[in-house]
Amino acid sequence: MSQEEPILLRQDADGVAHLTLNRPRARNALSRPMIAALQKELDAIAAAPDIRVVVLAGNGPAFCAGHDLKEMQGADYGRAYAEELFAACATLMERIVHLPQPVIARVHGIATAAGAQLVASADLAIAAADARFATPGVNIGLFCSTPMVALSRNVSHKHAMEMLLTGDLIDAPTAERFGLINRAVPAEELDATVAALAAKIAAKSRLTLAVGKEAFYRQAELPLEQAYAYAKGVMVDNLQAKDAREGINAFIEKRVPVWCHA
Ligand SMILES: C/C=C/C(=O)SCCNC(=O)CCNC(=O)[C@H](O)C(C)(C)COP(=O)(O)OP(=O)(O)OC[C@H]1O[C@@H](n2cnc3c(N)ncnc32)[C@H](O)[C@@H]1OP(=O)(O)O
8 A cells, every 4th residue: 555545554463453543744634535435444444354453553653633624725614514524523433423433542742622622532542651632623723623522521521621622732641541542551562562461452353343332332322221231132131142151161161262253
């Protein structure tokens, strides 16, 4: 794949796919072609039986500086352009949440606005200790309404409001405290930490990961009683799967499971 492509894809032998935003000179600003390319790769990954985990990263000095403000200006801030842009962005974020494979955001540098939204939409996020995050739309008169959807589902009400209303950059330890990321690690440990996390998850059954990820998001939207009823159904179905039987048998027989959906 050419280095000029907006999205780079690399797949490791252990089932880990690496998706890299690749507009470093524009700090990986999410242009329409960039969003379309990312959507296309994720759609293909969703159907790929040999991919079990996805790592999302940015090339160059930043993870992602949000939507492409020059593209917006070039489109004269038109309503039709905006409708298409924000619909595509929402579809992209939903694609990440509904992807059968877990997604890990590997964050370095800056993650702002739609870049912070990507981090919040990922299932897991590991950041370099010097990474910084913000929803700075409020500073340019464009409130981060779509990033708000993912942000408010990840960090507390007051932390989300603080980020959205001030637009201030927060550092990685603060992002960890807010719950926007799992961990902040020294920059030189970022790749090893992400690789270890990805490998640990990639060793599980692909089916079990997909069942669990879908169940997590669906139950979170339900009232308690319905959530338990739904989760009960998921467990009943899950127990019928060959991988559940194999995992339980392997435990009892004190051996490593051999997944059917490896
Ligand atoms: C609902 C959601 C809304 C949104 O997503 S709105 C977007 C909100 N995003 C922002 O407000 C962030 C804007 N960018 C910045 O504040 C800074 O950049 C950074 C802190 C991310 C990085 O700073 P540094 O490393 O010093 O780079 P640099 O010189 O500012 O930028 C390098 C080149 O990248 C272009 N660029 C940066 N961000 C964007 C962007 N979001 N859209 C379009 N271009 C961008 C610049 O203009 C410049 O370009 P040139 O070299 O031609 O001067």
